[in-house]
Amino acid sequence: MLGRTYEGQNCSAARTLELVGERWTLLILRDVLLRDIKTFSEFLAGLGIARNVLSARLDHLVREDVLRRRPYGGHADHYEYLPTDKAADLLPVILALTAWGDRWAAPQGPPALFRHSSCGGAVEQKLECAECGELADPREVVAVPGPGRQGTM
16 A cells, blocks of 8 residues: 555565555544544544545455444445454554654643543553563664564564
């Protein structure tokens, strides 16, 4: 979808961008996952996106099994869009991008705060080592070859 398929790269980040890297896609997913927006008209009103672009993005996300389309309201052409597990697994990505934006692109402070629905506590992301349990500074994270490596990283 980005006009380039990254065929020469064996990179999960590049493959992910092919799926969700187009303009509006992550905002659609943000709205589905965090704002309980489900219908075409709700997306249209909330995002200010062109109808044809919204339709193309929703169709793409349904084809890729990130969203599922379900009829609603008794009309054959009215659908709601519901997140799949693939969409839910993107929530930490959206939260990480938002946290970065809160720090570097929100001079008046965060426009939204994320809370745990059960207790109301702030939700934070941490880089925790699966081996020792320590929190890693982002500068301490390195890439090493994985089982799917082919060629150079």
